[in-house]
Amino acid sequence: MANYQVTLIGAVGSVTAYDEHAIVRLLNTQQTLMFHGDTFTGKPTTKIYIDADNVLKIHEEIRLELRDALRWATQALVKEVNYQVYHPQKTWFVVESDSSPSVLVGNVCPRLRPLHELLNASEIDISTRLDYFQQLFHHYFRLAATLKIRLDEGLSNFGVTPTGELYYLDDDVYIWDRYMSCAHMLGVYFRGLLWLNPQIATQLGHIVRQQILKHFGDAQYLAVLAEQLKGIFMPNKRQLQILDNFINALPLKQQPSNRIGSSKDRYLALLGDVHGNLPALEAVLAFLATENIQQGLVLGDSVGYGPHPSECITRLADTRFVILKGNHDHALATNNFKVGFSKSAAWALTWSLPRVNAEQREWLSDLPPVVYAENWMAVHGSPLDPTFFNAYVYEMTYHDNLGVLEHKKIPICFHGHTHQPGVYGRRGISHILDGFYTGKEITLDQFSHALVCPGSVGQPRNGQIGAQLAIYDQVERKVSYHNLPYNFEVTVREMQIQGFPESLIKMLTGRT
Structure with missing residues (x-):
């Protein structure tokens, strides 16, 4: 068993729920392996340690001297406080170990139920599933509009508390790409969520429309997303109908039909x-x-x-x-x-x-x-x-x-x-x-x-x-x-x- 010296940086919320002893205890548990589509997914350089109530991440790719590690973790915390998409008890720390010459950076937060599992759970009704999407797109478009950053849209990157609050789990954010990644991931949702039918897709389209207008205040972006979605591959008629219903739910007004397309004028x-x-x-x-x-x-x-x-x-x-x-x-x-x-x-x-x-x-x-x-x-x-x-x-x-x-x-x-x-x-x-x-x-x-x-x-x-x-x-x-x-x-x-x-x-x- 390794000896660890932990320095707490702080929590996303005002008060951390963790102390050094809790973090050391988690570090001495068995590392959890991550696989695509499993409960825990992520980069190979991220080590995960869990118990029934908590998830601890160590970023193996970040190996710094103590002063630089403290600065790096502090900057990460400041950004996440500003983002307001993480669980308030998420806590950053640095750890020194007698088994490593470098100082490692990590964070710990309460264990949340992954969204990709919840959305396919039989006990979760459609109304609740749509509420999760409403929370997801609220976070997603708010950060896109205010900070020009993009959350990873994969459903495994979001988790839900026992009382229904949704938070972002991934430590990484990306540059906003004007709906291109958003459109592609919506296509993944449409192809992968078997309970999603054309009628529910219309409801989901209304949710996305509401959140875009709320945070961007500009109906032009509804047209931008709709055009991006028109190029998304759908393998069968049912999924094409899901896509069409979603797109048709986006505009505030239907544009007049193309009068030129049917014109016989030379x-x-x-x-x-x-x-x-x-x-x-x-x-x-x-x-x-x-x-x-x-x-x-x-x-x-x-x-x-x-x-x-x-x-x-x-x-x-x-x-x-x-x-x-x-x-x-x-x-x-x-x-x-x-x-x-x-x-x-x-x-x-x-x-x-x-x-x-x-x-x-x-x-x-x-x-x-x-x-x-x-x-x-x-x-x-x-x-x-x-x-x-x-x-x-x-x-x-x-x-x-x-x-x-x-x-x-x-x-x-x-x-x-x-x-x-x-x-x-x-x-x-x-x-x-x-x-x-x-x-x-x-x-x-x-x-x-x-x-x-x-x-x-x-x-x-x-x-x-x-x-x-x-x-x-x-x-x-x-x-x-x-x-x-x-x-x-x-x-x-x-x-x-x-x-x-x-x-x-x-x-x-x-x-x-």
Whole structure:
């Protein structure tokens, strides 16, 4: 039997329930081996010692001098106090042993019943199981929203007290990855929990929706999670129905059906980045009326940068076009543009805020971030981005974005955000032949996959003056690019009157 010298660091709660003698007693019990799917799971470098009421962990991979071990354990405790997901009696300590030259770090806490066992226990009713999930997702989304960290979603990483409180058991947390791991683990739940039927999946979807709205305060993230889930593998019809019911329970409002998908119109107008420039928008709409083109996509950012946010919303809402959400639309709808926007962009959004009414902000909020049709998809930003409107398609990212299209078996993605008219195309199966193509007309049949940007209606950034758009010929699979003259002086004059930053005014006049 080894001799141990234990130094207590402290408990997650205010008072520890353990002393040095209790920890030494546990250290002298038989080590418990861990196996995947068993009661205790974990990394091979973690040693577990248990009795009927307690679980003690030693992190074998952490071998430090005493001073460094004390600092490491103290930092771990401070973080866990802040997280508020651990049992309040969880206690950190360091231990010196005559059998080891290094000081080891560990923790001990009351033994909880693992969630993966409880959820399959016959004595636990459905209401109680859903309550456990409610507690799990409360912890999960609270930390994601406030600290941008992610708990390990595996059910074995959570335990429940005899009185029903759920706590996190794993000592590790991870960087928040914007719902990607969340979606994959939900798929594991749907495939593995045999008691989960489509009706219960709807209830679970309502729980997740409630917790996302509670902690993020933004319905956009419901759409983000729903889109992530659409790519999750389900092996049979029953599990597909479970997935569908869960997804359908997420949105606050069902988006209108895709009017373009069933359209027999040959030509599809592509409008990107109107950015509150009404004269430019009117020029584009007049041109389309002359060409008798009635179907179109507005690829996000109807507002921002320009002096006519309310007028552009009203005009676009009156069209038959399918309108997507851009990052400026989302920022104005949520009044959240402190991060991710330039000084001039934030100024324009601040100016725009009192000039759009509540109904228009709701309209912006309800815009879909992505639209799918039979042979294409459409986003504001990039198909690789989980939010679909923050990331860019450009020289450093277009290979990966073409790879996403290849993986999804979607030949074309229409996008905005870059304000640069042109096509990134892939020829064949190798990205070696990927490239960027510009011109008045580009045939898409030469590509296996293509990322198509029409430029910007309201703020071109390729040195041209005018209102840019593109028209997609759905029969010949060609994209034609247009740059229309319009009275940009009207927009410039209004921006000057309203005191807009000079940098935004210069973009409309071709000066940078």
